Amino acid sequence: MLFSSITFLYFFLTAVILIYYIVPKPLKNTVLLAASLLFYGWGEPRYLILMAITMLQGYGFGLLIQYLKNKGKQTAAKISLAATVLFSVGILGYFKYADFFIQNWNAVTGMSIPLLRIALPIGISFYTFQILSYSVDVYRKTAPAQKNPINFATYIALFPQLIAGPIVRYCDIAKELTDREHTISKASEGTRRFIIGLSKKVLVANLLGELVNAYKESQAHSILFVWLYIIAYALHIYFDFSGYSDMAIGLGKIFGFQFCENFNYPYISSSATEFWRRWHMSLGTWFRDYVYIPLGGNRVPKWRWFLNIFIVWMTTGFWHGASWNFIVWGIFFGVLLCLEKLVLLRYLEKWKWLGHIYTAIAVLVSFVVFDAASLPDAFATIRDMFGFGTIPMTNPESFYLLRSYAVLLIFAAIAATPLLKTAAKQLAKKPVGNAILRFAEPPVLVMLLITVTAFLVDGSFNPFLYFRF
Amino acid sequence: MPKHLKDYMVIGLCGTVLLGFSLGSILLPDQETSLTERRRLAQAPECTLGTISDGSFMSKFEDYALDQFPLRDRFRSLKALVSLNVMQKKDNHDIYIADQFVSKLDYPLSDSSLLYAADVFSNIYDRYLADSGCTTYLSIIPDKNYFLAEKNGYPALDYEQLVQKLTSEMPYASYIDIFPCLDIDDYYRTDTHWKQEALGAVAIALTQQMQAPYSNNHSTVAIHTPFYGVYYGQSALSMQPDQICKIVKPCHDRCTITDLETNSQMEMYDMEKLNEADPYEMYLSGSKSLIHIENPSAQGEKQLILFRDSFGSSLAPYLTSSYQSIYLVDIRYIHPNLLGQLIDFSDSDVLFLYSSLILNNSTTLKK
Structure with a gap:
C-alpha cells in the first residue's frame, strides 16, 4: 500500500488512528503490529510469511546473543551474531541479488543457469537492515534484547517506515516501544509533517x-x-x-515515536x-x-x-x-x-x-x-x-x-x-508574523490535503521508486 | 492564536476531512458510470480467500476506491484547475485549451501507424477493388490540432508529411484535399469532431473530385439539447456546451437505411442518442460497422463505398443526393475479409476518408 493513495489515506489510516487512540495503552503496539501486517500484506500477502520468519530469527537470536553475553560466552555470542547476520543477509541476497549473480556467472562462464525471476519483497532492504542493526546493538550492549515478541515485531514491521525508511535503529526507539508519550502537540506536528511529505x-x-x-x-x-x-x-x-521520509516521520509522531x-x-x-x-x-x-x-x-x-x-x-x-x-x-x-x-x-x-x-x-x-x-x-x-x-x-x-x-x-x-x-523562521520571529503563521497553518494544511486528494483521485500515475529497495 | 489552539485546529480540520471522506466513501451509494469520462466505474470487488491471497482483491479495491470517491468529478476539476492555473502546465492529461477550443495533443507523427493504415487500405484495394472497375479516392480529415497546436505553441503533427507519406503508400487512390475547406470554427469546442452543419464545402470538394452530381439543397435544424463533447469530460473543466445541429435534405425522407450488422432499418438521425453518453452518436447511430443507405431518387446512379471513422457519420447525409447507394464501412468494428460477402464492389466510387487522429493511432483498424 502506498501512503500516497486513496486507500491508505481514507480507509487504512483513518481507521488505524481511530482504533489506536481508542484502545488502552497496553494494546497500542498490538494495534500497530496488526495494522503494519495488513499494510504490508495488502501489497504482497505471500511475503508476510518471509517477513515473519525473518523477524522470528531476529527475535530469537537477539535473546540468545544477550543470554550468551550475560553468561560471558563471547565466542558463542559472536557465532550467534554471525548466524543471524548470515541469515538476514542470505535472505536479502537470495530475494534481491540471486538473479544478478546468476546473470554475471553465466556471462563469465558461458553457462546458462536459468534465472530465478523472484519478485523483490517490498521493503526487504529496509527491514533487513533494521534486524541487522538490532542484532549488532544487542551484541554491543547498546540496547537490551526485546523480550516481548509483539514489541519486537512492531519495531520491524512498523508501517510508517517499513517500505521506505528512514532506517530506524532499535537503540533509538527501544524506549518508545514500551513507553511513549501521545500529546496533541506531537500529533499536530506529525499531521503537519505528514501532509507536507504527502x-x-x-x-x-x-x-x-x-x-x-x-x-x-x-x-x-x-x-x-x-x-x-x-x-x-x-x-x-x-x-x-524525502516526501516519504517526511510522511514516515509525521506518522511516527502521530503514533508517539520520534x-x-x-x-x-x-x-x-x-x-x-x-x-x-x-x-x-x-x-x-x-x-x-x-x-x-x-x-x-x-x-x-x-x-x-x-x-x-x-x-x-x-x-x-x-x-x-x-x-x-x-x-x-x-x-x-x-x-x-x-x-x-x-x-x-x-x-x-x-x-x-x-x-x-x-x-x-x-x-x-x-x-x-x-x-x-x-x-x-x-x-x-x-x-x-x-x-x-x-x-x-x-x-x-x-x-x-x-x-x-x-x-x-x-x-x-x-x-x-x-x-x-x-x-518562515524569520517571519515567526516577529509577533505579527508568528500570529499569521499560526493562523494560516490549519487552513493551508487542509487545502494541501484536499489538493493532494484531487490529484490522487484524478490520476492513476503514482509509481513509487523505492519499492525496489 | 495560542499554539495549543492551533494544534487542536490542525487535528480537528484534517481529521474532519479524513473522516468525512472516509465515511462518504463507505456510506454513499456506488455509481455505475461516469458520464463525464464515458466509462463504467469500478465496483466493489469480491472479497474471498482466493482473491485476497492472489492479491486481486487489493488491486481491484484500489481502483474501486478511486472510482467511487465522493465528489470525484469535483476533485478532477480541482486538479485540472491547479495544474493549468497554479502550476501553469500547458496541458492536463494532454488536453489543452486554446482559442476557447479544447483539444488533445497528438504528436509526433507515427510512421509505423501510417504504414499500418496504408497496409490495411492496400489489402482492401488488392482484395476487392483492383479488378472490379472501382475508382479509389483518399481524403484525410485534419483534427483540431491542425488549426490550434502550432499556432498556440503546442507540439503538432507534421501534417504535410502525413499526407505525403500516406499518398505515396497508396498510389492507386486519388487524393482529395479537404484541408482548405475547413477551419477551427467547423469543429465543436468541446468535442473531437467536426460540425455537420459546416461540411458543405467538404461535400462539394469530395463530390466534385469524384465527379458525382451534388445538390446543395439542405436546411439546418438546431437541436436544443446541450452537447458536451468527449473533451469536456476529459478536461474536467467547466465549459459552455456546444450546439449540435442536423442537416436535412429533401431526399432524406426517401432514403432507406439498413444496419447490416443487425439487418434492421434505422434512421439517419437517432434522436434518442442525444440523451446518452455521446450525443454525436445521433449521426447514423454512432459506432456501426456496416450501414447501407439507398436513395432511389438520387441525382447520380453510382454507388459509393465509404471507408470511414466516426467523422464519416455526419458527412454521409450530405452525399445521399449524389449516390443511389452508399455503403459506410467502419473497419474498426468489422474485419475487411467479411466485406466481400456483404458488398458488391463493382464499378463503385471508393473513398477512404479518415481523420488524422485515427491514421496516427491506427491500431484499431482491423487487418
Missing part, C-alpha cells in the same frame, strides 16, 4: 516523474531535453524520497562528502556504524582507509539495486569522496561557489547512472548531456515541456533549499 510526493515528485517519463518515451531527444530530464529526475527523486531525520537539503551541498551527510542520512550513518567503523574506519593505514571507503560505497550502491549501474553509482561517489579527502576539499571549502557547481554536476551525472536501464545507456545519456552526441540542441517538444513544467521546476528548485524554511 504534498511533496504527490504535487511535486509525481508531476516531475511525468516529465521524466516524457523524456523516456520520446524519440525526439535534444540536449535541452536531456538536461530537463536529469534536472527533473534529480528533483523528482529528492521530493519522492524517528531520525533522513534528508537535510542535500542539493545545497558544496561537496560530495557534504551531500552524503545530507542525503538518506539514516542509510549513510548505518553504513558508517555497521560497516565502515567495524572495518577500521580511518584509523588504519591510508591504503586500507581507501579500501574501506571503496567497500562501503560499493555496498551502498549495491544496496540500492541488483545491477552494475548501482555498483558504479556507489563507486563513483566512493572515488569522489577519496579525491575530496585527498585534495579537493580544501579548495571546495575555499571557493564555495565552485563547490556547488561541482557537486551539482557530480550529483546529476550520478543520477543518470542511477536511473539508466544499463551502463551503455547511462554513458550515452552523459555523452548527450555534454553535447558529444548527435542530437540537436533543442526541438519543439523540449521547448514545450520546458514551458509546461517551468513553474514546477522553479518551485521545486527553490523548495529543495532551506529558503522557504528560513523565510
